Amino acid sequence: DIAFRGNFASADEDLRLTDRRAGRIREGTEDLAKALDGLKLGRIKTIVRAGTDHRVAVVLRGRGLSPEVTDTDPHEAGEAILESEARKPEAKATAKAVNAFTKQAYKVLKDHPVNRARVAKGxxxxxxxxxxxxGVYPDLVPITERLHLKAVGIAGVALIRGMFRTVGMDVLEVPGATGGLDTNMTAKAxxxxxxxxxxxxxxxxxxxxDLCGHDGNASEKIRVIERLDAMMGGIKARLPGEIVIAITADHSTPVALKEHSGDPVPLTIFGEGVRVDDVLNFDERSMAHGALGRICGQDVMNLLLNASNRAEKYGA
Structure with missing residues (x-):
């Protein structure tokens, strides 16, 4: 199986994108996914599942497939959907199947009842x-075995919930956790x-x-951060004394760029016994002067294990 992340998007008859997220569609995606699920691309079968909002997962199932193919997502409205290309000779059949899927998906979806209704509403x-x-499904050691932790994740986005399950974490379903701007942060806390x-x-x-960053909406991003600040204040006020908390992000999405960037993200760790520094504000510029310095993401769990007195000692 070769899996892809994808977006339901809007395109003209020349397969040129007019909206990369189809207006951030939230309803009808299950029906659209069902219409594509099971498409035959020669001897290759497709498995299609709707994700959160415009997001969709597509799996190609068949023999001799390879993940060494390029994307079809041009990441910009006004650009034509890209032809997938093989990065290695053994991936040519996969690239051919991806391009066939692009064409068939448009034929199936263009007159789908969900889309006729959307067009009628403007x-x-x-x-x-x-x-x-x-990509292919990774062979990962569950976190319960690797770190001897019983772990659970809370998220509104299907992709993140899938990541939790992939590393052996349980997933809590929280009413009101939508993965959107209307998500119920209080319920999640x-x-x-x-x-x-x-x-x-x-x-x-x-x-x-992240959504506000992609939309270039600075004022809404400020409001979201204020809601996050209030959520964390509520959590901290009720937090058991022995708990250690880390606050960070997995990537930066600058409003000016409207896309992910490689900029470093802030990280703060607090709890009883955790050493403090002189940084008082949680933002990129202030935290660049913090005691943690610049570290890699793979270092965070070791820091948390140490701060919570769970680190495994070597030779001690």
């Missing part, structure tokens, strides 16, 4: 799918605090700031 149709990030009675590690994910 909304952009979700009449195509753009793909990126071809309450669920996280409750989970601490049962789990060693609780990961709480909030997607909203």
């Amino acid at each position: 909304e952009p149709p979700a009449n195509t799918v753009v793909l990126r990030g071809a 309450d669920a996280a605090l409750g989970a601490l009675r049962k789990y060693d590690l609780v990961v709480l994910h909030v997607k909203a700031p």
